[in-house]
Amino acid sequence: MELRDYVRILHKNWIFIAVATLLGVAIAAGYSLTLTPKYQASTELYVSVRAGNSGAATDLVQGTSFARQAVTSYVSVVNSASVLDRVIDDLHLKTTATALAPKVTADSPLNTVLIDITVTDSNPQLAANIANSIGQNTSYVVTNELEKPTGGTSLINIQTIQPAVAPSKPTSPNVPLNIILGLLIGLAVGVGVSLLRSILDTRIHNSHDIEDVTDRPILGAISYDPGAKKRPLIVHADPRNPRAESFRSLRTNLQFVNFGNGPRSYVITSSIPGEGKSTTAANLAISLAETGARVALIDGDLRLPKVADYMGVEGAVGLTDVLIGRTPLADVMHKWGRGELYILPAGRIPPNPSELLGSNAMSQLLNTLTAEFDYVLVDAPPLLLVTDAAVVSKLTGGAIIAAASGVTKKNELAAAVRALEHIGSRLVGVIVTMLPTKGPDSNGYGVYGYGVQNEFEDESVIEKRIRRAAQV
Known part of the structure; x- marks a missing residue:
């Protein structure tokens, strides 16, 4: 992935990352509050060695050298039972040397004759008392039990130079440090999970994902409209809507695909159901007709036809009846709107859709329409379910695949592309549908300020406008 992909992932998942970070902070703070302060x-x-009676300098040097060597052993004495048992007796503690030892640490700075003793406890005054008692009893054990010669006085002298005092602040838990660690861990988890989800997510989300599958041009990007089922013809129902402008951009791009090569015919299909191919075909047809072009929209989905319902025309008789010779073409072509847009509905559902769509009759029909119209658009079934779209695409100028953002998987789009390549059909381009209206994967038309004043128009008014246009 490129840097822009990482930025897009972080932008897209910023809420999850923020929640994970805050959760990490909350857990760290809550955990810190449950801990007993220490x-x-x-x-x-x-540690020193008493000098001999001579007081010679050599005696002092030798004594210091001996003390440095001996202090390492005395550090171990601090945690011994001999010292800790005496501390327990002196302070009347209800514990054992084994239980007290983990609370005590001792060490000696390098090349010194010093011993540092630290005691950790939930009671600050008790910690100071134990530390001072350990210091006193370490001196006693060393000078009176370990280093005392028979019948004489020990040459080792251990004295306290820094007595312990009760601390005013706990050393643990370190709440600020724990919160910082919780923040960093939460942030790392949020970013890591977001990246992992993105890597495991094989769905198409934007044009960059399309480019990973095919090098064919991306003809358009259509944003998601939750009300598309109620008003599928957004170009007609709300011409100033940003989504309607997306279809006009698609129209412009399609006009330059075969610029100067005469009439054009295309199959509008998809990989799987639910990717918006039918609404795309209908709105594209209306957009093309707005320019004054003669457009024929054919409902070639003989299994689940939708064009007649979307366009508000009678669909009982249509393409099937023309192909089997039951009805003349002119009798089932419905003029729609004030422009030169004509609708050929699917008609009755036949038992053999693929055979009809790949027949000579279909080829002749397309040749006839291509000669009479500037654009011929065929709404066909998904490529991965049946062969209908692939069969028809061979009879036209090529196929246009609609791929829905967040729905279509890359392998599904790749399989659809291979299905066209396998029969030698041309893939004209891809249309990305159902793009989010906000975020890094959005279309972005909203930033240009196109009016959306009709977005909340009463649905009955919109339906009347569609029916009125169909009757003109």
């Missing part, structure tokens, strides 16, 4: 108190001991 306090640390520290004391520091100084």
